[in-house]
Amino acid sequence: MNPKTWLTRRNVLRGFGVSLALPWLETLAVPEVQAQSAPALKRYLLMYFPCGVAQAYWKPKGSGAGSAWSLSALLEPLLAHKQSLQVISNGGQEALYNAGENPNPSHSLYCAPSFSCTVPDPKLPKLGGPTSDQILAQHIGQGSTFKSLQLGCSTMNSNPDGRHPSITRSISWAGSDLPLYKEVNPQKVFDTLVAQLSPSGSMSADAVAAAELRKQRDLSALDFIAQETTSLSAKLSKSDRARLDQFLTSVRELEQRAKSQGSTMTGSGKTYTRPTFSASYTERKPGSVLMTEAADYNRNDHAEVMNDLITMAFETNLSNVITHMLDDARSEYHYKFLKQRTFSGTTSVENDVPLSTVQQGDLLGYHGLSHDGDNNNGFATVNHWFVQKFASLLDRLQKSTEADGKPLLDNTLVLFMSGMQGSSHRLTKLPIVLASGGKTFKADYHNDFSEQVPLANIHLTLLQKGFGVDLPQLGYSSGTVDGLLV
Amino acid sequence: MNGPATPSPSSTTATQPPAGDPGRVAIHRLNNTEYDNTVRDLLGTSAAPATSFLAEEGLHFDNTASALGMTTSQFSGYFQAASDLLDEALAKPELRARFLSCVPASGSDPCARTIIQSFGKLMYRRPLATDEVERALQVFAADFARVSDGTRAIGQALRAMLASPSFLYRVELDADPRSPVSHALSAYELASRLSYLHYGSMPDAQLFADADSGALLEPLKLEATVDRLLADPKAFGFVESFAGQWLDVRKLYVHSTVSQIFPTYTPALADAMMTEAYQWFQEFLQRDRPLSEWFTADFNYVNGTLAQHYGFPAPQNPDQFSQVSVTSDQRQGFLGLASFLTHTSVPSRTSPTARGAWVLSELLCSPPPPPPPDVPRLDESADPTTMEAVGALNVRERLEQHRQQGSTCAGCHSTFDPMGLGLERYDGIGRYREAYPNGDAIDPQGQMPDGSTFAGPQELGVLIGKDPRFTACVESQLYTYALGREVEDFDGATLQGVHDKWQARGLTLRNLMKEVVLSSAFRFRRGEPE
Numbered sequence A: 001m002n003p004k005t006w007l008t009r010r011n012v013l014r015g016f017g018v019s020l021a022l023p024w025l026e027t028l029a030v031p032e033v034q035a036q037s038a039p040a041l042k043r044y045l046l047m048y049f050p051c052g053v054a055q056a057y058w059k060p061k062g063s064g065a066g067s068a069w070s071l072s073a074l075l076e077p078l079l080a081h082k083q084s085l086q087v088i089s090n091g092g093q094e095a096l097y098n099a100g101e102n103p104n105p106s107h108s109l110y111c112a113p114s115f116s117c118t119v120p121d122p123k124l125p126k127l128g129g130p131t132s133d134q135i136l137a138q139h140i141g142q143g144s145t146f147k148s149l150q151l152g153c154s155t156m157n158s159n160p161d162g163r164h165p166s167i168t169r170s171i172s173w174a175g176s177d178l179p180l181y182k183e184v185n186p187q188k189v190f191d192t193l194v195a196q197l198s199p200s201g202s203m204s205a206d207a208v209a210a211a212e213l214r215k216q217r218d219l220s221a222l223d224f225i226a227q228e229t230t231s232l233s234a235k236l237s238k239s240d241r242a243r244l245d246q247f248l249t250s251v252r253e254l255e256q257r258a259k260s261q262g263s264t265m266t267g268s269g270k271t272y273t274r275p276t277f278s279a280s281y282t283e284r285k286p287g288s289v290l291m292t293e294a295a296d297y298n299r300n301d302h303a304e305v306m307n308d309l310i311t312m313a314f315e316t317n318l319s320n321v322i323t324h325m326l327d328d329a330r331s332e333y334h335y336k337f338l339k340q341r342t343f344s345g346t347t348s349v350e351n352d353v354p355l356s357t358v359q360q361g362d363l364l365g366y367h368g369l370s371h372d373g374d375n376n377n378g379f380a381t382v383n384h385w386f387v388q389k390f391a392s393l394l395d396r397l398q399k400s401t402e403a404d405g406k407p408l409l410d411n412t413l414v415l416f417m418s419g420m421q422g423s424s425h426r427l428t429k430l431p432i433v434l435a436s437g438g439k440t441f442k443a444d445y446h447n448d449f450s451e452q453v454p455l456a457n458i459h460l461t462l463l464q465k466g467f468g469v470d471l472p473q474l475g476y477s478s479g480t481v482d483g484l485l486v
Numbered sequence B: 001m002n003g004p005a006t007p008s009p010s011s012t013t014a015t016q017p018p019a020g021d022p023g024r025v026a027i028h029r030l031n032n033t034e035y036d037n038t039v040r041d042l043l044g045t046s047a048a049p050a051t052s053f054l055a056e057e058g059l060h061f062d063n064t065a066s067a068l069g070m071t072t073s074q075f076s077g078y079f080q081a082a083s084d085l086l087d088e089a090l091a092k093p094e095l096r097a098r099f100l101s102c103v104p105a106s107g108s109d110p111c112a113r114t115i116i117q118s119f120g121k122l123m124y125r126r127p128l129a130t131d132e133v134e135r136a137l138q139v140f141a142a143d144f145a146r147v148s149d150g151t152r153a154i155g156q157a158l159r160a161m162l163a164s165p166s167f168l169y170r171v172e173l174d175a176d177p178r179s180p181v182s183h184a185l186s187a188y189e190l191a192s193r194l195s196y197l198h199y200g201s202m203p204d205a206q207l208f209a210d211a212d213s214g215a216l217l218e219p220l221k222l223e224a225t226v227d228r229l230l231a232d233p234k235a236f237g238f239v240e241s242f243a244g245q246w247l248d249v250r251k252l253y254v255h256s257t258v259s260q261i262f263p264t265y266t267p268a269l270a271d272a273m274m275t276e277a278y279q280w281f282q283e284f285l286q287r288d289r290p291l292s293e294w295f296t297a298d299f300n301y302v303n304g305t306l307a308q309h310y311g312f313p314a315p316q317n318p319d320q321f322s323q324v325s326v327t328s329d330q331r332q333g334f335l336g337l338a339s340f341l342t343h344t345s346v347p348s349r350t351s352p353t354a355r356g357a358w359v360l361s362e363l364l365c366s367p368p369p370p371p372p373p374d375v376p377r378l379d380e381s382a383d384p385t386t387m388e389a390v391g392a393l394n395v396r397e398r399l400e401q402h403r404q405q406g407s408t409c410a411g412c413h414s415t416f417d418p419m420g421l422g423l424e425r426y427d428g429i430g431r432y433r434e435a436y437p438n439g440d441a442i443d444p445q446g447q448m449p450d451g452s453t454f455a456g457p458q459e460l461g462v463l464i465g466k467d468p469r470f471t472a473c474v475e476s477q478l479y480t481y482a483l484g485r486e487v488e489d490f491d492g493a494t495l496q497g498v499h500d501k502w503q504a505r506g507l508t509l510r511n512l513m514k515e516v517v518l519s520s521a522f523r524f525r526r527g528e529p530e
Helices: A003-007 A009-015 A076-084 A132-140 A186-194 A205-233 A238-260 A299-315 A366-370 A377-399 A455-467 B009-015 B032-043 B072-091 B110-124 B130-147 B150-162 B187-198 B205-213 B219-231 B233-246 B249-253 B267-286 B304-310 B338-343 B352-363 B395-403 B407-421 B457-466 B469-483 B489-505 B509-518
Strands: A019-023 A043-048 A085-092 A149-152 A173-175 A269-273 A321-325 A339-344 A347-354 A412-417 A430-435 A445-454 B300-302 B322-324
Touching: A043 A132, A043 A299, A043 A377, A043 A455, A076 A085, A076 A377, A076 A430, A085 A455, A132 A173, A132 A321, A132 A455, A149 A299, A186 A299, A205 A238, A205 B072, A205 B130, A205 B150, A238 B072, A269 A299, A299 A321, A299 A377, A339 A377, A366 A377, A377 A412, A377 A430, A412 A455, A430 A455, A445 A455, B032 B072, B072 B150, B110 B130, B110 B150, B130 B150, B187 B205, B187 B219, B187 B233, B187 B469, B205 B219, B219 B233, B219 B509, B233 B249, B233 B267, B233 B469, B249 B267, B249 B338, B267 B300, B267 B304, B267 B338, B267 B509, B300 B304, B304 B338, B352 B395, B352 B407, B352 B469, B395 B407, B469 B489, B469 B509, B489 B509
Parallel strands: A043 A321, A043 A412, A085 A445, A149 A321
Antiparallel strands: A019 A269, A085 A430, A339 A347, A412 A430, B300 B322
């Protein structure tokens, strides 16, 4: 039998019906990294959204804990999760803006640099340092098959503001010049994850043998490729050797995955279903002019499926560090599937009309809307949708439980933020929300700092205090922010 | 492995180290388009696996070597594609005949060596070194032991090679990678540079033959090769890639308009605009039109859809594109092309600022700085539903207002707005008009930053065409694309030399292509001190 017939992942699924029953992870424990001061947090998710928020409807009322604060109109979708939230007001990156070459503020500067806290090269794909999630992945990602995952929902290429596009489209960088491109296709994410899992139920002897043969052939090919890479590398200059090092690292990582394929879990448990649609950058479809997205594409479904996949990756322990871009930094995506909301005070109402993307004669994508003022209902309507997707993810992380019966969120830190303030395009007063079990970081809390808190210090605090990462500094950071801690 | 080729006695002039610094191009991963083209030409497949690879980022052009990194997700795509491609090839007799000249009967059958050597040369775009053949044979033999099937075991070896760096990267070697002394590329390395420049794909049989003989190292042969490659239909790959990126034709893939304002802007029209732009560039490239005609040439390429859009008489066959010359249409030169006029507009109207800034950036290589924070939108006083309605201010008036909002705005805008305002006679999808929708007559006059004045778009084109930055910009764009690296400070002398020789030959795209290919930066390289 040709192993291929068994091994395309689609066939794996066909063989087991539409959905795949996957075991639960009672037998699996995430390796304890630093047992002594044992921070409670095991997982990290960064959920990024671009262009900031309509500030008029963002800031919570009151400050402090519990009943001392209440949600704003834009945060209203999070009502059920208020007890897990810490809203940070007055975080910013003034230090970055004033740094070095005195860059013009731009979307690209407020994207990846919001997580490396460095000033990127004006031209080259060089960020200046790794992003905080990648530093964390080095610490807590080692025990999982995918040290980190990069996901996103953007399907249109957006304007990169003159800087290298990677800086506006990748928020995870493994090093100064190593952007980790995000995967936007839910089916690919699912297939990649599922390949590592062993289906429940018994497999025929043929299928087992075919899988083993395939694994042996993959490993043989990968071993050859690694040898070729090493042999070639010896003939190259220093900078080219560094390029091939990236290549070799990728080969080794695939080798590891091949070795652990299908062996991750045993036992009984959960069912995951392959997403029914795929998504990709529209610009890349060859041979046809695509004026609009595919007729059956729905951004809301896309975001919901990505939330499912994030939850799946956490539940299966396949990855503990995930970054997710709800959209690219200067996205002109038309959120025309949304209904226009009208905001006032601490609430908003949905009108039975589509989001008015034509304003003052201009057809506005999201970025265009963001320029239309901090009290612009169109801008706020899209912000509100981002918050809804954050809330729907928290629903999942609350509902899904660990072996001990506690919600996944108890051991997870979710950082929901944008690197830009809002309509003014400044990088002060950034919208930043933490969601967690409240054991390390304050929860049900509005942290309204009177002076600007450097964003680099916030990231440093999350890594040091939340995950026990022994990191003295991140970018321009000057210390930790103890006010975030319980 | 072959080092830099030893020059034959007759080619000493061709391989003498040049006076200036040729620079070096980083080890060059095939980009997604190059990957698909290469596996098409190598294996005969039409699978185009890279369409499902991760979208990747270019730098200026999508073939800039320094921007083409590698992550696990990307390698995973290559590894899977190699496996799928060999499965496909083994399943189709007409495809596997390309490499399966014999079927190995055992793990030590010399047939396997023959296949790996001959097909490996096509894969790696150069002859294989002995140790490379041996390692591939080990993969074959191990697999033969596993599957007892000579065909499948060959497939396994080739599949491993297809995900190896020598296939996935264009490799150019320095005898001493740490030496800053320049040296000639090997004939095979040069063959790859030529084929990826013209075809976006692997060398063809003739390039391999000319590399085998070393003839490719001769300047006269190189020149003739440029003509030969440009005559091949595959050279349209260069047009789509280079013009598609330089002239931003590809932007029309994602450009959108407000349908209430531009109901005629359909996918078919956008498609026609793109086709015209490629044909227009092709005319300059293949028919040797001098670049001095770039802004004045009075021809267009239209099908029925685009003819109607331009207000031209309907062509005989509305489904086909033909060259037409309509002199009464107030439209000439590049600045009259609907593709340019459309992708530099916003969805509801023209943006004189964007048009002017684009000309400055892409045709004169003098990009303006990005706007400062807190920039107000232009349209704040405009009617909210219909742009430029009766009684509202037109774009020129609103821009005027904007420039008066502060000297910070005016300083920059004065460098590009005049050009954009001079093109106001073309609407947001490139139709000719004499008045704004609100009835105001359009004043197409203007004054350039240097004080020269123009009465309308034709005169504006003439002025821009005379700007010495134009041909220097075209040269630097092609130089960047051909080398796959950004222009560096040390390139100044080489660029000047190319420009002088190009001017002497005549300022056509073909002559530019030849001078770039003959330049030291294209034929030589150096190591980098550590």
